[in-house]
Amino acid sequence: MANMSLEKNKMPAQSPEERIKNFSEVALGYTEEQAIDEAKRCLNCKNKPCVTGCPVQIDIPAFIAEVAEGRFEEAYKIITKSSSLPAVCGRVCPQETQCESKCVRGAKGEPVAIGRLERFVADRHNSLAEISTEKPASNGHKAAVIGSGPSSLTCAGDLAKKGYDVTVFEALHVAGGVLSYGIPEFRLPKSIVQREIEGLKALGVKIETNTVVGKTVSIDELMDEEGFESVFIGSGAGLPRFMNIPGENLNGVYSTNEFLTRINLMKAYKSDSTTPINAGTKAVIVGGGNVAMDAARCAKRLGADVTIVYRRTEKELPARAEEIEHTKEEGIKFEFLTNPVEITASENGWAKSVICQKMELSEPDASGRAKPVPIEGAFVEIEADCVIMSIGTSPNPLIKSTTEGLAAQSWGGIIADENGLTSREGVYAGGDAVTGAATVILAMGAGKKAAAAMDEYMKNK
Amino acid sequence: MFEILEKKNLNPFVTLMKIKAPRVAKKAEPGQFIILRTDSEGERIPLTIADYDRSEGSVTIIFQIVGATTEKLNRLNKGDCLHDFVGPLGKATETEGLKKVAVIGGGVGCAIAFPVAKKLHEMGVEVHSIVGFRNKDLVILEDEFRTASSRFMLMSDDGSAGEKGLVTDALRKLVESGEKYDRVITIGPLIMMKFVCQLTKEYNIPTVASMNPVMIDGTGMCGGCRLTVGGKTKFACIDGPEFDGHLIDFDEAMARSSSYKAFERKAHEDTCNLFKGVK
DSSP: OOOOOSSOOOOOBOOHHHHTTOOSOSBOOOOHHHHHHHHTTOOOOTTOHHHHTOTTOOOHHHHHHHHHTTOHHHHHHHHHHHOSOHHHHHHHSOGGGTGGGGOGGGGSSOOOOHHHHHHHHHHHHHHHOOOOOOOOOOOSOEEEEEOOSHHHHHHHHHHHHTTOEEEEEOSSSSSOTHHHHTSOTTTSOHHHHHHHHHHHHHTTOEEEOSOOBTTTBOHHHHHHTSOOSEEEEOOOOOEEOOOOOTTTTSBTEEEHHHHHIIIIISOTTSTTOSSOOOOOSEEEEEOOSHHHHHHHHHHHHTTOEEEEEOSSOGGGOOSOHHHHHHHHHTTOEEEOSEEEEEEEEOTTSBEEEEEEEEEEEEEEOTTSSEEEEEEEEEEEEEEOSEEEEOSOEEOOTHHHHHSTTOOBOTTSOBOOOTTOBOSSTTEEEOTHHHHSSOOHHHHHHHHHHHHHHHHHHHHTO | OEEEEEEEEEETTEEEEEEEOHHHHHHOOTTOEEEEESSTTOOOEEEEEEEEETTTTEEEEEEEOOSHHHHHHHHOOTTOEESEEEEEESOOOOOTTOOEEEEEEEGGGHHHHHHHHHHHHHTTOEEEEEEEESSGGGOOSHHHHHHHOSEEEEEESSSSSSEESOHHHHHHHHHHTTOOOSEEEEESOHHHHHHHHHHHHHTTOOEEEEOOOOOSSSSSSSOTTEEEETTEEEEHHHHOSEEETTTBOHHHHHHHHTTTHHHHHHHHHHHHHHHTTTO
């Protein structure tokens, strides 16, 4: 008999008062009982609307049916047929706009907590199972994957499972891309990311960190001199944008990439870290996406009084609902319809305040969202000794500029067809490097498609 | 892991290390830099490439012991390994079309200026080198510079080595005596480069300065190394590290370079305390 409760089982979580003092994970995960109870809310619809909302088409009702019966490993097998990073996606996917938005139960009451169930299944598996050391038989072909974020890890995993000799090239000293340097520990523990990477290594994937493709080695050299038959570019969108306003180069002003990298990759939040960070006493975060919420919540944990400044209204915030809710619970303030025009300096050259133009909404712009326009003469000054610019990122031009014949959009995105094929034979691309900054799951979907196309290409070569 | 093939103390505060890094050595050019970490918990520090040997697969770095990481680095010896070593990063020094160049180095910046002077010399460019140090104990690479330069001037603040005075005094003298340069290349402390650039602007000599700001990834991702050049924000790691010295906002660069001074001082003291008794 289905559980007809209109509400999801609540996610156990650290209380806001407690969690703003640490960097440990906020959401604690379902217990077995909670997972089974939640799974029983699923009506197991024949036409599976939820699956149409999943970029990698996980057979959601099938895995939930196994959870309802307490067969958690069976559930895990079903998920991993389609997704290679379930512990990650269960945490960071925007389920409310994907699978859960299509759930029939959502018509009246809350949809089934698909994301929380996915996380439960993956975590339970990871806590029990050893990483399998079975290596697929080699097929004798060599493929290179550039970058080690979600699209690259997915592509590398799929190719390795088919027997390809795969090498992943990562510019930083740690693999994982945005999962390692960008998303904070309290939202995605780094041990989970590392476990996924260990899993790939067990499949035979080689990971070369400290290798900047475009500088240390070029795509042409990989293909012509090192014998890689096909290359996947999953180099992400890592170039930070600034507003180009006066005072932006003052001390205490960060790109959100720098701020988060210092904290997540370099562990600046730990007292014994060799990397400094300055979240100030009053921090202003500019922007309204998930990354802005991450930066705000990090600054809060480092002891700052935090305000998020966003030029539209709450309704237009691009961040996930759950992230916004968590951010608010942690006592972070929002200033809507507010747009920085200048950062003022203290006598010693540090940021002192942010002067903002008040805005109002007018007609929708090209993005379909109401366009914010300045209210003449209306300004506010917000005190801040730390200012974090979180207004988006663009693809890094390094690979485009060092790979002859690789076509790209004027804004930097690499041009690729629906299977990820670029303008260069044998060279595929996917994820943020193609689309501009998007989600983990879309990047994974692209990595998956490209892996299938690369398989076809190398087999028939 | 990247093995230390050779270690040499150039003076009590400056050390040379040759590191096994074949991929980096294969691509390295003068003017470019690397980023290293000494251990799995270390910070990432950028250091400009002082030399490279493609056949041996080695890259030479020269560093001054100024903070916690360089202190730790200096404790390592031949046969030890660096945890991470990535590069070559940044753009190489532009040398095309040059006929006569003044290379001006200050302090440990001379370690970076030298490979530039050497490359120019090998290309047949007439190189005049001016190097400055606080005193004779800090002088490095004197013989190397002499070999790579048709004119060489050594300056020191206290007159204990070469002539007493600043590198700008020497440069002014050369220019006033009728030397004509198509370019001045300057590498050293920000304050020195600022005054070199002021002087060359007076004489209208195109000048390039090599910047070494705070940096994390070195690939354009963090923006921590940004500086203002000709009113525009540039990233030293991908747009540089060399820029038109007459357009650099040196005052802003100096303010930015002091962001973490207090933290760095404390970290250095802590590291030194840690090593006490370890020797």
